[in-house]
Amino acid sequence: MAKRILDNKDPKLEAMAVDHEVPAPKEITVEESRLTRVARPLRHVRHIPVKSLVFHSKDGPITFSYEYKIKLPINKNKLAVQVNYAGLNPIDMKIKNGYTKPIYGEAGIGREYSGTITHVGDNLTNGWNIGDEVYGIYYHPKLAVGALQSSLLIDPRVDPILMRPKHTLSPEKAAGSLFCLGTAFNLLAKLEERGHLDTESNVLINGGTSSVGMFVIQLLKRYYKVSKNLLVVTSGNGSTVLSEAFPDIKDEIIFINYLSCRGKSSKPLRNMLHSGKLVDYDDFNTLKETEDYTQGKVDIVLDFVGGYDILSHSGSLIHSKGAYVTTVGDYVGNYKKDVFDSWDNPSANARKMFGSMLWSYDYVHFHFDPNIKLIPKKNDWIHECGELLNEGVVDCIVDKVYSWKNLKEAFSYMATQRAQGKIIVKVEGF
Known part of the structure; x- marks a missing residue:
């Protein structure tokens, strides 16, 4: 085969061949390919993670739960609030006493709070803004939810909520005022x-x-x-x-x-x-x-x-x-x-x-x-109470402030019935 190819070569092409003085290029070395782990691209977060304090029965402990999440985007008529402080009330202990057996699932604690708005529904952008300092009541005793959680989904049509006057009402006092x-x-x-x-x-x-x-x-x-x-x-x-x-x-x-x-x-x-x-x-x-x-x-x-x-x-x-x-x-x-x-x-x-x-x-x-839907329209107690607090006509007397990790101590103190003022729980960031 090689002899046949050489016999058929074209003399004209052979005469056109030119020898070059430049040496041939060096061979390019290729490293052996290896698989490596790389960071995954950022994905859109579709919920707000929530850390809650809950119990399962009257005799069981109060523990942290991570089961509940707030879906994003939130409902157009609701607000998401990051809770900073929550107030304890006797009703919290009365609700816990009603859970005789651990068959009802977990139940939340707390009926009032103060915090910061983190998300605003599309229909509420004219009255509320991200970053607003607020306080209010989250009263749902028969729905097994409470205010002692890192974030709350608030419906202003149902849940009383007010802007907190920063210079006249501290977040601790605000968390124990409205109820x-x-x-x-x-x-x-x-x-x-x-x-x-x-x-x-x-x-x-x-x-x-x-x-x-x-x-x-x-x-x-x-x-x-x-x-x-x-x-x-x-x-x-x-x-x-x-x-x-x-x-x-x-x-x-x-x-x-x-x-x-x-x-x-x-x-x-x-x-x-x-x-x-x-x-x-x-x-x-x-x-x-x-x-x-x-x-x-x-x-x-x-x-x-x-x-x-x-x-x-x-x-x-x-x-x-x-x-x-x-x-x-x-x-x-x-x-x-x-x-x-x-x-x-x-x-x-x-x-x-x-x-x-x-x-x-x-x-x-x-x-x-305090469910707003149950209050007569002529009774604007929410804003009247807000004005009384803002103007200093009334003041919330705080007895003790506890970290929510020390809720057992807070409940033990409340059970003595010797508290002289509000018991407030500080909610840590999550």
């Missing part, structure tokens, strides 16, 4: 609407250092301008706490120490009415008479502790056409046993049904549901 202030504000508004409350009302408050009680004291004196001294039942150093918290009001309060009269706070009240003197009990339970008492029977009893003592003597303590309002009921509140949305005892149910026929005063067991 108890809303309770106090709506309770007193109902009494005023029914003709029980005016500037001359004589008011007795059982549980003055409860969070609702503290807001009630401020509203009665600074908002409703009640002129008479408030009769306030406290325990231990409650009178000192209230005097230091409200120095402008302390001289307009008659303090009754629940402990010094062995839980029978009706006793000094009846003695005052009988003797016309302000009375007190020393450490030895000895009656001491001091100044004159001229206010007579009370027009309104506001009970935030519970119990039957004052109620059993209500006929001799409350004016005809007066009112007795309780947020607890006949039994003294017990955070370790009370269950959310449980029935009252038979006597309390009878008073609610037939009280106006059996007694000369109104009896009301007041429950506050």
Whole structure:
């Protein structure tokens, strides 16, 4: 084959061949190919990861959960809020007490919060912006969700939410304000609407250092301008706490120490009415008479502790056409046993049904549901409460602040029922 090719070569082409002096190029070496790992391209995140504090039964521990996620983009009518602080309330313990067995799945904790908006639905861009500091109520006790989680999906049509005034309301206080202030504000508004409350009302408050009680004291004196001294039942150093918290009001309060009269706070009240003197009990339970008492029977009893003592003597303590309002009921509140949305005892149910026929005063067991859809349109309590906080008419008294890793300690402290103000939980970033 080679000889045939050489025999057929063209002499003309052979004559055109030229020898070059430049050497041939060097061979290019090729490295052996190897597979290496490289970073994957960035992908669009389709959800907001959420870290939540949950429980499964009343006797089980409170633990962290990562099951819930907020889908992106969020609903056009909702807001996503990164939670910074959350307030604890007795209702949290009552809800937990109702989970008798771990068969209902996980349930969240917390009903109010403060935080920062991270996502805004398309229909809400005119009123809200990313980065806005907000606070509000997240009240869904029957849906097993709570505010103690790193992010919340808020529906402003249902969930009360306000812009936080940065210079007048700290995020800690904001997280503990709206639920108890809303309770106090709506309770007193109902009494005023029914003709029980005016500037001359004589008011007795059982549980003055409860969070609702503290807001009630401020509203009665600074908002409703009640002129008479408030009769306030406290325990231990409650009178000192209230005097230091409200120095402008302390001289307009008659303090009754629940402990010094062995839980029978009706006793000094009846003695005052009988003797016309302000009375007190020393450490030895000895009656001491001091100044004159001229206010007579009370027009309104506001009970935030519970119990039957004052109620059993209500006929001799409350004016005809007066009112007795309780947020607890006949039994003294017990955070370790009370269950959310449980029935009252038979006597309390009878008073609610037939009280106006059996007694000369109104009896009301007041429950506050902040769901906006359940509130009459004429009642703009949310923004009115926001203005009261912004203007300094009322203040949220914070007792303790805990990290959410120390929630067990926070719940243990709340269970003692000795908190004098709000218990706040700091939510760490996630």
